[in-house]
Amino acid sequence: MNYAFILFGIVFIPIAGSLLLPVAGRISSRLRNLLALFFVLCSFAFSLTLIPLILSGGTLTFSKELALGFNFVLVADGLAVFMACVSSFISAIIVLYSFDYISHYENQNEYYFMMVLFLGSMMGLVLSGNLIFLYFFWEMTALASWRLIGFFREKTHVLKADKAFLVTIFGALAMLIGFITIYSQTGSFDLAIIKESLKTIPVTNLAVLLILAGIFSKSATLPFHTWLPDAGVAPSPVTAMLHAAILVKIGTYVFARLFLATFTLDALWHTVIPIIAAASALVAAGAALIEKDLKRIIAYSTISQIGFIFFGLAVGNQAAIAGGLLYILMHGLAKAGLFLCAGIIEQNTGIRDITKMGGLFRTMPVTAVAFLGCAFSVMGIPPFGGFFSKYLVFSGAISNGRIAISLVFLVGAFMTILYLLRLFNLVFMGEPQTSQAKEKSRMMVACVMLLAILSLAGGILVNYPVRFIQTAIQGMVGMVN
Amino acid sequence: MTIDIIILIILTLAALWTVMTNTLLFAAIGLALTSAVLTIVMFRLNSPLAAVFELSVCAGLISVVFISVTTMTQPQSHQEVAQHNRDRLGRFKFLPLIIILVVLTLVILNLKPTPPLTIPEAGEDVRNIIWNQRPFDLIGQVLILLAGVFGVVILFKEKPKDE
Amino acid sequence: MTSLLILIPLFSVMVLNLPSRTMMRRFAFWLSLILAASQVCLAAFFGTDLWNNANISGSFFQFNLAVDNLSRVMLFSIGIVVLAAILAGRELIKDENRQFNFTNLMLLILAGMNGVVTTVDVFSLYVFMEITAVASFVLISLQKDRDALEASFKYIIFSALASVMMLAAIALLLMVSGETGFPGISHALSNLPTSRLTLLAVSIFICGLFIKGGAMPFHGWLPDAYSAAPAPVSILLAGIVTKTLGIYTLIRIVGFVLSPNYALNNILLLVGTISIVAGALAALGQKDLKRMLSYSSISQVGYIIIGLGCGTPLGIFGAIFHLFNHSIFKSLLFTNSAAVESRTNTRNMEELGGLAERMPCTGTTSIIGFLSAAGIPPLSGFWSKIIIVVALWQAGFHAYSAIAVMAGAITLAYFLSMQRRVFFGKIKEELKSTKEANFNLLLPALLLAAITVGAGILFPFVHDTFITSFFK
């Protein structure tokens, strides 16, 4: 039990620390920035220390009994530690990037407060082993993202933030009803107990439907996807954080946590979910092809890629799940890179309409290279990391006999290549249209370069994450199958 | 017992007249009358102390309050009054109908007045109940009187704020 | 000891008015503040044993009073809301004489509400409800402006109707059980088969309480009274007065006096659900800040009623917890609206905007208040709502539970629109010179926000000390 402090550290250092940041901001902005980075890195470091334990096949649990099945449980198994490492690491890079990006604006105290609070809630969500606390942290992430998207106080921005908040909360409330349905089926909110009592019987379809509504609203999948492109009004680090690295992955994580690791799903869902995911992937890719706003294109691309992740997770054999989880990592790195590049471009040129850009390769070479690297990874060009995740998803699906739906996703993958190349062409190639904007901040450029390099390195050294993921899958699926 | 029923019917008629009558002054007087008849009922039902209260406070004090308010707020012209009365008659003409309907329903439900078999004896002393068993209500009376005093001070004495 | 809760305010009012009033004016504010604050501290830190200890007050004032955990929660809420209202009143009621009257009426209302929550006799309950009601009629019409007088008159008529219903019910209960004490009535009702008379008594009683508490089909007076009253009085009315008069009494009667009754529970569930949904929808369409908060109050009261209506101990606990939370966050929101109104002289949300820049503290506490109302973690409103929802589900009322959950989205929608129209957005030219509210309005706002956050984050602690003692 003396490892429990690690679990608490991962969750509560950022949450408690975030409360300190507005105070620190009054003293000195440098102190506040460094503290924010420190809290995020703390989470990352604590998560890393758990890796050896996981690789040796163990899990770490802390639990405190409360009445009504509201037990406060923190569980660190393979899946949780994987997600914790990925999201805290990407967050750390994004916080580093924000140092320069955000320094021009007001409300910085609130920004860092919410950023770190968000990360803390995310960690709480990932580690919690109880549905009520999962919901608790889920809503807290929605709360933080509401303030982050509404960072600029203009009316239209606030409206869009409100929209995002309402859609995700609507989904979350549906999910809550689903949780309570499960509670009435099993008598507890504790995941371990639920797993025990649902071993033989499938969970009711109503509960699955309601929980899926929550997951899809958070992960911006087809019927609930409209808030995500609108949320692009937020500062770029926020969009990177929300759209790429963390927020939308919450849905996929909860999907894996509940539907793969805890419940036995009805066979029906293994057909329905890939179809929804495919529709989502195609529609969003189509939208990305015709959209003109730089950040909206990348946002639609995110919606499309999330479809691939759900596809991998829903197919349900080991290779496909591994592909889905690897996808979370690779897509997180690459998409964060793309958004941060977009942030650099937007801040330096002052425009977001890609038809008015062009020729930026000459003035922003490093950004362009980083952008291309990240884009290759998202497209799935070997040897970038994105290739391996896509490959695993497809090979898993095909070996499972899902030829038709795989073909649909193949079209989606092809469209990804099309719109990303179109984007790159319009922004970086061709004749310069606006005044020559330079890359001003070294820190920001270094961050995107780091992400591009990591995308490449992730591909070359792909066997390390895959090995870890396989251990994680053994931990979760091994018992179900 | 028949006499009780007759008094109660008079009580109802008094209330009806209070509501139906044309001028506010008569309405206030009708209210006093209702209270007075109620007092008689209370006497007959073994409640003399409460009856005295009812007579002095409700039939007396409250009627005085109503009558003075009525006289303070009566600047209507003759025509207005006539128009007003026609209006009122239109709205209130349904009341006797409703009363008859209610009586019929009660008769159908077999809830008609019947002579009693026995009348129980009077119980404990009122003073004992008030002072020894329910002192909390007395404190309550003091409090509500204080609140009423503040209400009267604020509502009657201070000048209203100009708009 | 408990009788002191009523006697001390009573004697304070007498002492304040006996010598020359001018001399006592300055003193009155501090006296009332200290009384309210000490009530909060006593209720927070001492268990029920202290209150029910007869030795402290001696044998002279032996009233039939008792404090259980429900009363203790109410005493705490009463103290804190009265504290907030007194502070706000010092800031917002400029005229000295009027302020003195305000303070005196506050003391009377404090005594009245303390009486309501501590008495164990149904007629004394009525008496103290009337004291509170009369004091609030006067408080609403304190400024004697037109809207306030109208609202006050409307409130008087509705309240009188409710009182008459209650009295009739009390008379019928007296008929059935032969006495007016809670234990006696409870005993008599549990021993007797349900007769038509009992059913009639209970239904009239509940109906009267619905009017007093402003549940949805009976709410006609509430939005007017809340929005037309002077700002400090709306804090008091919305925060605690109608909750004590209507909702606390409902919980006390239904949860602790009457025996469980299937038909009654169904009525409660129905009325509660109508209040939740219709109140929230009505709030969506409001332009006046205080009217929106009033309709939101109706909607939140619905949650308390359905919690009570599910009839299980857990549901009743959820109802009590939500009652507490509601009195905290609703008085917080009304304090903020008072701050906004005092600085901008308008309550029309179309004319406001961007105030968060100028009034950061008010804007932030308002966020905390409405998130708690919408049931967003980690604030305390989340826990009470989830307890109510789980209790409903356990009791088998799945549809009601689902409606209650999804109404949270509507709640959030109108509050977000309020926050956007009042505090976010670009600041209007004429509001550029707005300043942050004064200390007397910030202090209660911060205090109430701290309670909301604290009770939410420290829920395990609240749970251990509070829930367990309830189910003892």
Next chain:
Amino acid sequence: MNSEALQLFWSFGPFVILLSVIGIYCILVTYNLIRALIGVEILIKAVTLLIIVVGHVTGHTALAQALVITLIVIEVVVIAVAVGIVLGLHHHHDSLDIRKLRNLKG
């Protein structure tokens, strides 16, 4: 509560119901503030009668009288405050007509 008491009770009960109907009807249809108060008064009369009757038939006359006395005191205070408010409204509108007050909505 025995059947005799119940029977006795119901010989008075109809009049309580009649008085309440009159009072409620008056409140509902009148346009005059003072008449609304008179309607309230009649309702209170009805309930006073009810309490006295209940005290009579159950033999708790003393308790019933104690309750009625308190009730009368409360009634006076409520009416006094209400009359004060009516006068205030009269000052503003120069009329007692409810139709002229409707600038607040439910």
